[in-house]
Amino acid sequence: MSLHVDIKAQLGAFALDVQFTAPMGVTVLFGPSGCGKSSVINAIAGLIRPDQGQIICESRPLFDSVARVNLPAHRRRMGVIFQDARLFPHLNVQQNLTYGRWFAGKHRLGPSLHDTCDLLGIGHLLHRRPSALSGGEAARVAIGRALLSAPDMILADEPLAALDEARRAEILPYFAALRDAALVPMIYVSHSVPEVAGLATTVVALQGGRVVAMGSVDDIFGRADVMGANASTMLPARIIGHHPDGLTELATEAGHVFVPQINAAIGTSYMLRINSGDVMLARSQPSDLSALNILRGEICGVEAQSGGAVMVSLRAGNATIRARITQRSWASMGLDMGQTCFAIVKSLSLAKGTG
Amino acid sequence: MTGAASWLGPDEWQAVRLSLQVAAWATLASLPLALLAAYALARWSFWGKSLLNGIVHLPLILPPVVTGYILLRVFGRRGVLGAWLEQTFGIVLSFHWTGAALAAAVMAFPLIVRAIRLSIEAIDARIENSAATLGAAPVWVFATITLPLALPGIIAGAILGFAKALGEFGATITFVGAIPGQTQTIPSAIYVFLQSPDGGQGALRLVILSIVIAMTALIASEWVARRAAVWARGA
Numbered sequence: 001m002s003l004h005v006d007i008k009a010q011l012g013a014f015a016l017d018v019q020f021t022a023p024m025g026v027t028v029l030f031g032p033s034g035c036g037k038s039s040v041i042n043a044i045a046g047l048i049r050p051d052q053g054q055i056i057c058e059s060r061p062l063f064d065s066v067a068r069v070n071l072p073a074h075r076r077r078m079g080v081i082f083q084d085a086r087l088f089p090h091l092n093v094q095q096n097l098t099y100g101r102w103f104a105g106k107h108r109l110g111p112s113l114h115d116t117c118d119l120l121g122i123g124h125l126l127h128r129r130p131s132a133l134s135g136g137e138a139a140r141v142a143i144g145r146a147l148l149s150a151p152d153m154i155l156a157d158e159p160l161a162a163l164d165e166a167r168r169a170e171i172l173p174y175f176a177a178l179r180d181a182a183l184v185p186m187i188y189v190s191h192s193v194p195e196v197a198g199l200a201t202t203v204v205a206l207q208g209g210r211v212v213a214m215g216s217v218d219d220i221f222g223r224a225d226v227m228g229a230n231a232s233t234m235l236p237a238r239i240i241g242h243h244p245d246g247l248t249e250l251a252t253e254a255g256h257v258f259v260p261q262i263n264a265a266i267g268t269s270y271m272l273r274i275n276s277g278d279v280m281l282a283r284s285q286p287s288d289l290s291a292l293n294i295l296r297g298e299i300c301g302v303e304a305q306s307g308g309a310v311m312v313s314l315r316a317g318n319a320t321i322r323a324r325i326t327q328r329s330w331a332s333m334g335l336d337m338g339q340t341c342f343a344i345v346k347s348l349s350l351a352k353g354t355g
Numbered sequence: 356m357t358g359a360a361s362w363l364g365p366d367e368w369q370a371v372r373l374s375l376q377v378a379a380w381a382t383l384a385s386l387p388l389a390l391l392a393a394y395a396l397a398r399w400s401f402w403g404k405s406l407l408n409g410i411v412h413l414p415l416i417l418p419p420v421v422t423g424y425i426l427l428r429v430f431g432r433r434g435v436l437g438a439w440l441e442q443t444f445g446i447v448l449s450f451h452w453t454g455a456a457l458a459a460a461v462m463a464f465p466l467i468v469r470a471i472r473l474s475i476e477a478i479d480a481r482i483e484n485s486a487a488t489l490g491a492a493p494v495w496v497f498a499t500i501t502l503p504l505a506l507p508g509i510i511a512g513a514i515l516g517f518a519k520a521l522g523e524f525g526a527t528i529t530f531v532g533a534i535p536g537q538t539q540t541i542p543s544a545i546y547v548f549l550q551s552p553d554g555g556q557g558a559l560r561l562v563i564l565s566i567v568i569a570m571t572a573l574i575a576s577e578w579v580a581r582r583a584a585v586w587a588r589g590a
Contacts, residue, residue, distance in 0.1 A: 045488050046487075046488075047487075047488070072487070072492075072493075073484065073488050074487045074488070074489075074491055074492050074495075074496075076488070077490070078488060079488070079489075080485065082481070082485060084481075086479075086482055086485040088486070088500060089482075089504070089587065089588055090504055090586065090587045090588075099486070099489050099491075099499075100489030100490050100491075103489060103490030103491055104490055131588060146489075149488075149489045149490055
């Protein structure tokens with residue numbers, strides 16, 4: 001199952017011109033507010049009509065301006081999770097959850113109400129009305145309602161944006177669980193770096209109504225032209241130990257890394273994000289340093305950036321670590337391609353949710 | 356009932372019964388069309404929308420006697436539609452209680468439409484959109500989302516319309532006259548009483564009864580509409 005989008009739309013003074021393909025897994029539409037992310041979701045869901053182009057789900061055209069196809073929203077089988085939940089106030093949670101199921105018909109396979117309630121932890125809310133739910137509970141019910149309509153695809157439009165930090169941390173794992181259960185592909189709109197880092201299998205970066213980059217999280221996050229000062233390294237890691245002084249030890253391709261306590265069992269996979277601005281470089285192995293993480297590698301790339309900075313790529317094991325340093329440092333240290341050097345990362349800069 | 360029946364004379368009692376019958380039918384007949392008009396005005400954009408809005412509100416603004424006269428010309432026995440209705444279906448409206456119901460329905464229509472329209476406009480269209488994304492065709496969105504959420508407005512509109520129909524006088528007396536047992540409702544009975552020198556007592560009784568009915572309807576409508584609003588909000 002994949003979704004192919006190639007649309008142009010003039011929305012007032014704003015021009016949308018977007019092409020991308022969303023494979024299985026989670027495709028995150030990433031970009032600043034007003035870049036057209038939500039318009040893309042609305043176009044896929046059938047809530048706005050593009051001027052021209054195509055939206056094709058697997059082989060089923062949802063919209064095709066040439067073939068004059070424009071399926072109405074109720075026949076697209078797109079489960080939309082809106083930012084503001086949009087539950088039906090006059091129906092209780094159970095009626096909200098089963099609303100779409102009824103229209104999907106019996107022949108469409110989907111998760112059961114029981115399994116969905118288990119997955120989202122909402123079994124005890126079934127007889128409540130939406131007005132009696134907290135923001136986090138309403139968000140989970142909205143996820144369940146979309147899932148239970150047995151959609152071909154889930155479209156999540158900044159589903160966590162209206163929630164506070166604690167609620168976000170509570171809901172995000174449910175989306176990860178959804179991705180890992182591989183029930184349906186998902187398009188997830190977000191402007192939050194931690195959300196993208198935690199969820200995306202593919203990132204489509206939007207700016208001013210256009211796709212500026214597309215690729216894996218690591219590809220996109222490494223690109224300073226897309227991420228600016230947030231450019232970073234995504235390092236797949238595994239938890240190998242919890243230390244009594246409050247640190248968790250991770251094994252990565254580049255070596256062992258210490259981070260502040262992660263509440264997960266030993267052996268759990270973890271995606272570590274290292275902001276390129278938080279990485280220092282040294283030519284020789286430093287000693288008497290407070291930073292705990294010193295990773296050895298070879299310089300395999302360098303790119304000049306605006307503001308007197310350079311983005312240095314360091315090959316460490318099978319991983320590439322990016323460091324954003326000044327041109328002055330690059331020159332004065334006499335760094336060059338192929339040279340061995342050490343990347344230094346403070347453990348505390350690797351705290352969850354930073355940047 | 357026996358108390359009221361003996362307190363009121365047979366003619367007066369007949370006027371009360373007829374009024375309730377006329378108002379009930381007028382409200383019931385208006386509702387579906389009013390719902391359609393309210394929905395169209397609230398949710399659709401189409402050519403001639405302001406014209407429709409004007410026509411809907413016309414009975415509210417025109418002198419009732421003008422509305423009655425127009426009804427007479429259109430639905431009277433020699434009127435365009437009146438003659439056709441009589442020949443094809445054998446339905447006679449003029450000087451008949453059904454005509455009184457039609458006049459009351461026309462006069463109540465704008466009030467009912469206004470109340471329903473406001474309640475539909477207050478519904479977040481994004482809630483209806485989310486129902487569509489869950490697979491509900493427009494008619495189902497209307498039936499399962501719009502209609503229940505607009506219910507407080509529909510009830511308020513119906514009761515307002517009923518009260519208006521109960522009190523309708525000008526258009527009714529112009530269109531169907533005041534025939535006892537046929538078209539003489541409470542207002543026209545009061546009018547007729549006031550025309551005769553010894554009708555003061557009868558008129559007073561009907562006036563008191565009118566006030567009681569109006570107050571009861573108002574309190575009941577407030578209560579029902581409040582309950583419905585609480586229910587729709589989901590408290």
